[in-house]
Amino acid sequence: MKQLLLMLLLAPCLLFAQGQANYVCPPCGPCDTLVFHQPGKCPHCGMKLIKKDKLEKRMKICFLLYEGIEILDFAGPLEVFTDAGFDVFTVAKSNKPLVAQGVLKVVPDYSLADAPPADILAVFGGNAGPTAQDPEVMAWIKSRDKNTERYFSVCTGAFILGNAGLLENQTVTTYHDQIETLRKHLPNAKVLENVRYVDNGRIITTAGISAGIDGALHLVAKLKGEEEALRVARVMEYDKYVPNQGLVIKK
Amino acid sequence: MKQLLLMLLLAPCLLFAQGQANYVCPPCGPCDTLVFHQPGKCPHCGMKLIKKDKLEKRMKICFLLYEGIEILDFAGPLEVFTDAGFDVFTVAKSNKPLVAQGVLKVVPDYSLADAPPADILAVFGGNAGPTAQDPEVMAWIKSRDKNTERYFSVCTGAFILGNAGLLENQTVTTYHDQIETLRKHLPNAKVLENVRYVDNGRIITTAGISAGIDGALHLVAKLKGEEEALRVARVMEYDKYVPNQGLVIKK
Numbered sequence: 371m372k373q374l375l376l377m378l379l380l381a382p383c384l385l386f387a388q389g390q391a392n393y394v395c396p397p398c399g400p401c402d403t404l405v406f407h408q409p410g411k412c413p414h415c416g417m418k419l420i421k422k423d424k425l426e427k428r429m430k431i432c433f434l435l436y437e438g439i440e441i442l443d444f445a446g447p448l449e450v451f452t453d454a455g456f457d458v459f460t461v462a463k464s465n466k467p468l469v470a471q472g473v474l475k476v477v478p479d480y481s482l483a484d485a486p487p488a489d490i491l492a493v494f495g496g497n498a499g500p501t502a503q504d505p506e507v508m509a510w511i512k513s514r515d516k517n518t519e520r521y522f523s524v525c526t527g528a529f530i531l532g533n534a535g536l537l538e539n540q541t542v543t544t545y546h547d548q549i550e551t552l553r554k555h556l557p558n559a560k561v562l563e564n565v566r567y568v569d570n571g572r573i574i575t576t577a578g579i580s581a582g583i584d585g586a587l588h589l590v591a592k593l594k595g596e597e598e599a600l601r602v603a604r605v606m607e608y609d610k611y612v613p614n615q616g617l618v619i620k621k
Numbered sequence: 622m623k624q625l626l627l628m629l630l631l632a633p634c635l636l637f638a639q640g641q642a643n644y645v646c647p648p649c650g651p652c653d654t655l656v657f658h659q660p661g662k663c664p665h666c667g668m669k670l671i672k673k674d675k676l677e678k679r680m681k682i683c684f685l686l687y688e689g690i691e692i693l694d695f696a697g698p699l700e701v702f703t704d705a706g707f708d709v710f711t712v713a714k715s716n717k718p719l720v721a722q723g724v725l726k727v728v729p730d731y732s733l734a735d736a737p738p739a740d741i742l743a744v745f746g747g748n749a750g751p752t753a754q755d756p757e758v759m760a761w762i763k764s765r766d767k768n769t770e771r772y773f774s775v776c777t778g779a780f781i782l783g784n785a786g787l788l789e790n791q792t793v794t795t796y797h798d799q800i801e802t803l804r805k806h807l808p809n810a811k812v813l814e815n816v817r818y819v820d821n822g823r824i825i826t827t828a829g830i831s832a833g834i835d836g837a838l839h840l841v842a843k844l845k846g847e848e849e850a851l852r853v854a855r856v857m858e859y860d861k862y863v864p865n866q867g868l869v870i871k872k
Contacts, residue, residue, distance in 0.1 A: 441703070442857065445696030448725060449830065452692070458724050467728055473709050474699060477718055477726035546858060578858035579700065583831070606693065607797060607829035610861040 393419040417621055428457050429593060431522075432488035434507075434530070435462045435478055438497025441471045442579045443524045447492060450586035453602045454594060461485040463507060471496060482510045490589075491518050495525025495545055495578065502529040511536075521573045522589060524582035528575045532556045540570045541619050545578035567616035576616070587611050592621070644670040668872060679708050680844060682773075683739035685758075685781070686713045686729050689748025692722045693830045694775045698743060701837035704853045705845060712736040714758060722747060733761045741840075742769050746776025746796055746829065753780040762787075772824045773840060775833035779826045783807045791821045792870050796829035818867035827867070838862050843872070 391405045395412035404412070409419050431451055433444055451458050462468055462478035470476055480486070491511065493501075501507050511534040523531050528544040531537050532555060541560040544552045553561045562568060567576040567585035569592070576585030587608075591599035596613055603611035642656045646663035655663070660670050682702050684695055702709050713719055713729035721727055731737070742762065744752075752758050762785040774782050779795040782788050783806060792811040795803045804812045813819060818827040818836035820843070827836030838859075842850035847864055854862035 440700070441696050442700035445692050445700070445725075449691070449693035449696075449722070452722055452724050460725065471700070471703055473703050474696075474711065475728035475730070477728060479726070580834070580857045580859040580861070606831045608831040610831070 392422040394422050395419050415621075428455065429490060430457045430459070430486070430488040431490040431492055432485060433458060433460045434491065434493045434501075435460050435468060435470070435476060436497065436501045437468045438472070439468070439470045439494050440496030440525060440579055441474055443494035443496055443527065443582055444470075444492075446580060446583035447522070447524065447586035449606060450583060450590060450602055453605050454590045454598060459486070459488070463501075463504070482506065487514070487517050489518070490520045490522055492522040492524075493527035493530040494523070494582070495527045495529075498526040498529050502533040508534050519572070520589075522585065523573075523575045524585065525576070525578045528552060529555065531573065531575070532559065536573060537575075540573055540575075541568050541617070542570075542573075542575040543568050543577050544575065562617065565617050569616060569618045569620070571620035583608065584611065584615055588614075588616055643673045645673050646670050666872075679706065680741060681708045681710070681737070681739040682741040682743055683736060684709060684711045685742065685744045685752070686711050686719060686721070686727060687748065687752045688719045689723070690719070690721045690745050691747030691776060691830055692725055694745035694747055694778065694833055695721075695743075697831060697834035698773070698775065698837035700857060701834060701841060701853055704856050705841045705849060710737070710739070714752075714755070733757065738765070738768050740769070741771045741773055743773040743775075744778035744781040745774070745833070746778045746780075749777040749780050753784040759785050770823070771840075773836065774824075774826045775836065776827070776829045779803060780806065782824065782826070783810065787824060788826075791824055791826075792819050792868070793821075793824075793826040794819050794828050795826065813868065816868050820867060820869045820871070822871035834859065835862065835866055839865075839867055 391407050393406040393409055395401055395415060395417045401412055401414040406419055411418055433448065435444065448458060459479045461480045461482065463482055465478050465481040467475050467477045521531055521536055525545045526548055528542055537556055537559045539558055541562060543562050543565050549561055549563045565577065566581050567574055567588055569588065574585055574589060576582050587599045587603060590602055591613065642658050644657040644660055646652055646666055646668045652663055652665040657670055662669055684699060686695065699709060710730045712731045712733065714733055716729050716732040718726050718728045772782055772787055776796045777799050779793055788807055788810045790809055792813060794813050794816050800812055800814045817832050818825055818839055820839065825836055825840060827833050838850045838854060841853055842864065
């Protein structure tokens with residue numbers, strides 16, 4: 371009887387606590403552990419608060435592959451995102467085997483036609499031209515845009531995002547010998563050289579090949595906190611990871 | 622008539638120069654550009670001179686893959702060796718598709734039964750246990766030993782080389798959380814921690830996952846010269862490459 375009375379007395383408090391204290395700011399550093407009762411902006415970093423359950427969901431990342439893709443461009447981020455507990459799947463125009471960089475035979479999980487939704491679309495360089503100029507791939511990217519929270523490109527993967535119309539008025543980077551070409555190709559984008567990655571908030575582009583590892587660790591830090599990125603770097607024995615090595619335009 | 626006379630006079634000199642000046646020392650630094658007329662030892666570094674044509678042949682590297690292999694373990698070196706112009710092919714117990722790290726479907730080029738010879742055998746970690754304990758794989762490695770010039774392991778790939786009897790009295794390394802296990806497993810090997818790679822001359826073992834990139838660049842420097850390793854690092858935008866970062870026991 372006493373226990374029942376105690377439960378009845380505590381019920382409103384528990385309901386209040388459970389119902390209200392479920393807003394957090396996206397991981398950014400010292401305010402990652404704070405929980406708020408109402409939506410709004412974080413009083414510490416100014417970021418828009420999000421529902422806690424959204425933060426904890428397992429992010430799905432779609433890796434768009436193609437014939438001639440550079441191995442480390444996609445394999446570096448694939449290692450990082452897998453170690454960080456994201457759900458990653460691979461997609462290509464068809465689900466037939468393709469050869470990465472002329473040496474590694476890979477079978478995509480899905481074709482464009484049957485690929486499930488994803489929170490993040492990741493694209494890569496190597497032989498990006500034919501994909502960037504493929505109307506079917508461009509239409510596919512655009513058709514998924516409303517459900518895609520973020521974009522991530524490595525190397526000349528920036529040309530794929532650019533041709534899909536995603537880099538207008540963005541600050542971006544690409545492979546070092548393609549900087550000028552991308553500048554001419556995207557006159558409304560600000561193309562930077564000598565930067566490991568550039569984060570515009572929704573769109574992250576990285577420099578070439580190995581820079582994808584650093585860009586991916588930055589994305590892990592952004593979505594799960596710097597501690598998690600450092601943990602993943604330790605798992606990978608990547609003691610060369612330098613937090614905040616790229617340019618963040620918008621968190 | 623004058624030209625014919627000149628050719629006849631110069632012929633013995635040309636024949637001497639072409640026939641004799643074809644010994645070089647393996648790439649190691651300042652004496653890489655010297656050419657010698659006779660076999661022997663390099664008077665600068667003491668290394669045994671080799672025939673110039675042997676140096677220039679395209680090295681073949683066999684990547685031994687298996688179910689559950691860690692992605693960056695093999696993909697990092699695969700990028701490095703491909704960029705450096707080596708011929709790389711993949712082999713697994715069968716040539717059916719396998720899944721690397723639970724996420725990437727890869728089709729090996731060959732099975733153990735039909736794999737061509739290679740100058741270098743490279744093995745990797747992730748889920749190395751079943752391969753290291755597989756009598757068929759161990760017998761295959763041993764059967765090719767007399768034609769294998771060098772071995773290269775990343776991460777827990779050291780257990781595969783160890784079980785094949787290749788690490789006896791060698792100084793080696795492995796993934797950071799497997800150092801003690803490897804010490805117990807190979808009492809006749811000296812297992813070092815906190816080292817990016819260890820080169821015993823014929824056998825190179827590297828630390829975990831991302832360390833394979835540095836070990837592979839070291840092998841490129843060893844076989845093709847430091848300038849070539851620096852060129853490959855620039856291609857990969859891997860400005861985090863530090864020459865001579867590992868331990869070289871024997872060149």
